[in-house]
Amino acid sequence: MEYDMRDRFMMDSHKLLWHLDRVNEWLNGGKIAPLHIDLGITTGCNMACSYCYGVLQGRTNARHRFDMPRPALIRLLKDSKEIGVRSIAFIGEGENTLNDALYDALLYARDIKLDVSLATNGLLLNKERVEDTLSSLSWLRFNISAASPSSFFKIHRIKGFDSVIENIRLYVEKKRSCHFKAAIGMQMVLTRENMDDIVPLAKLGRKTGVDYLVIKPCSDDPDRRLNAPEEYHDMEDPLKEAERLSADNYKVIVRWNKIKNQGLKGFKVCYGTHFLINISGDGSVFPCGHFFNMRRDEFRMGNIIETPLAKIVKSRRYWEAQKKICSIDVNRDCETNCRHYYVSQFLWTIKNPPEHVNFV
Numbered sequence: 001m002e003y004d005m006r007d008r009f010m011m012d013s014h015k016l017l018w019h020l021d022r023v024n025e026w027l028n029g030g031k032i033a034p035l036h037i038d039l040g041i042t043t044g045c046n047m048a049c050s051y052c053y054g055v056l057q058g059r060t061n062a063r064h065r066f067d068m069p070r071p072a073l074i075r076l077l078k079d080s081k082e083i084g085v086r087s088i089a090f091i092g093e094g095e096n097t098l099n100d101a102l103y104d105a106l107l108y109a110r111d112i113k114l115d116v117s118l119a120t121n122g123l124l125l126n127k128e129r130v131e132d133t134l135s136s137l138s139w140l141r142f143n144i145s146a147a148s149p150s151s152f153f154k155i156h157r158i159k160g161f162d163s164v165i166e167n168i169r170l171y172v173e174k175k176r177s178c179h180f181k182a183a184i185g186m187q188m189v190l191t192r193e194n195m196d197d198i199v200p201l202a203k204l205g206r207k208t209g210v211d212y213l214v215i216k217p218c219s220d221d222p223d224r225r226l227n228a229p230e231e232y233h234d235m236e237d238p239l240k241e242a243e244r245l246s247a248d249n250y251k252v253i254v255r256w257n258k259i260k261n262q263g264l265k266g267f268k269v270c271y272g273t274h275f276l277i278n279i280s281g282d283g284s285v286f287p288c289g290h291f292f293n294m295r296r297d298e299f300r301m302g303n304i305i306e307t308p309l310a311k312i313v314k315s316r317r318y319w320e321a322q323k324k325i326c327s328i329d330v331n332r333d334c335e336t337n338c339r340h341y342y343v344s345q346f347l348w349t350i351k352n353p354p355e356h357v358n359f360v
Contacts, residue, residue, distance in 0.1 A: 042281040077114060079309040140171060271326070
């Protein structure tokens with residue numbers, strides 16, 4: 001596993017090496033609790049991004065949404081801490097800031113010392129709760145894939161570029177003035193339409209004072225319904241130019257491993273879902289968010305609004321779904337460049353060692 005000094009957050013890799021206790025338990029056949037949860041707390045969104053995988057997951061618009069109730073959300077955080085979940089990212093098929101329960105949930109996670117993070121499009125962040133947010137998070141990421149009002153409207157299909165940039169600056173300023181530790185970053189999803197924004201967005205990130213800009217390829221489903229590029233050769237030069245804008249206090253991180261893989265996976269079995277599970281905004285638990293809206297009945301493991309997470313993880317249904325995931329064709333039945341990509345590559349290698357392993 002290579003370590004790029006530009007990528008101090010290891011975004012183009014994984015961090016299982018720091019959780020070998022859980023890895024070894026899994027290798028020995030243990031029915032482990034997940035290390036991490038990607039959590040949605042609403043099914044709605046106030047944007048309609050051209051690359052949005054949430055649309056394929058069944059995401060609705062802001063008016064026709066379901067928000068996870070506050071009591072269920074708080075219970076989920078409590079259960080997660082008790083069973084050994086070590087982090088939760090508020091990353092869902094929708095825009096989690098639509099759910100007013102978000103901020104109380106972040107404070108609760110802080111109080112029980114559960115690592116949490118938030119990804120947001122940045123339009124609806126509550127300006128009255130900036131300190132609550134930053135004091136609770138390990139990191140805050142603004143998903144923005146355009147560097148001007150016109151390209152923002154083309155990519156995100158809504159006006160609001162200036163408002164997002166204003167919110168980014170607000171959070172950066174509050175972080176600095178109050179000495180919060182939360183990393184603040186921006187994320188760009190590469191499509192066929194925003195190649196010209198790569199370098200300008202890298203410059204904008206540096207100007208706003210965020211800690212990083214991460215650039216990743218668009219994920220797509222097996223039928224390529226989002227028309228994501230399979231190759232990024234014509235983007236290599238601007239990506240390298242963007243990287244050169246990195247400084248001591250600002251990093252441009254390009255996910256080269258995913259950009260260069262042509263959407264293919266170098267492993268045959270996805271073991272990553274044992275360590276990272278997904279929960280939809282409606283409370284449904286899945287081994288992978290890819291199945292929120294397809295083959296749903298096969299892979300839905302329960303619902304945390306109806307059943308505590310601890311009980312779901314111990315259930316027969318949970319482990320049947322985990323077993324079924326191991327039988328799917330990862331290059332035919334799964335999304336490209338999925339959330340489990342790096343973790344599953346590592347676990348596949350551990351399960352399938354090379355010859356002469358003693359010759360380190």
